[in-house]
Amino acid sequence: MGSNTLVLTSAGKSFVDTRIYLPKSSTDPSLPCKEVLPISRLEWGFAGTAQSTPAIHNTSTGTLEKPSHTEWTHWVDSKTMDEVKDEGDMFPKEDGSNEVLERGAMVNPATGQVEDYQEFWVDIEPTKLEGEEERRSWVLKTVTEDDEGRVVRGMIVRIGEYIEGVLRVGEDVGVRRWQWKGSNWEETLRIGRLEEPFDGKEMGTLVEVGHEVNGKDGIVWKYVEEFSWK
Incomplete structure (x- = not known):
């Protein structure tokens, strides 16, 4: 089942990541939603801090020699009381768009085993709000x-x-x-x-x-x- 995911990461690398299951039927409310949804709609919610290392490019050829790498520490997690970590490499699309492929490995809470994963992300440029100078x-x-x-x-x-x-x-x-x-x-x-x-x-x-x-x-x-x- 797919999910509606939003990740917010601050300049200091604090983040919140929530993943909400999409409606199973036309009678289930979709997002955005003003009513309280049941806990069964929550696929995963966690927050913590991230640490990243920059990508390395070959200056002569312009090719990517080593992707940027990020490690996320889950300080609070809807699936566990323990502090857990996951990490992945980030591969921006070569067409210059704001889409990024993340490939990594983490413990699957359902199995307790470290498993590979990959996710596509789209970076959104924040806007300045009415009445705020920045x-x-x-x-x-x-x-x-x-x-x-x-x-x-x-x-x-x-x-x-x-x-x-x-x-x-x-x-x-x-x-x-x-x-x-x-x-x-x-x-x-x-x-x-x-x-x-x-x-x-x-x-x-x-x-x-x-x-x-x-x-x-x-x-x-x-x-x-x-x-x-x-």
């Missing part, structure tokens, strides 16, 4: 325990006109997406538990690294990164 991004993070002693881990990332988050509270998982639509942020995906620590048009406008904000569910989030660019 393109903006920021990262919110939470790590604590709730009143029941369950581990709470979550990350929310904004890149331009997109915001996406993953939260895990014990065995409970929540994912959310928002997109800027004209003059306001609109929710485009919600599964499970993740209460935003901001409201409507004011989402993430008061950003300062180290500043803490409270979610509607009492979870405290902290800004750990902020970046702006032309």
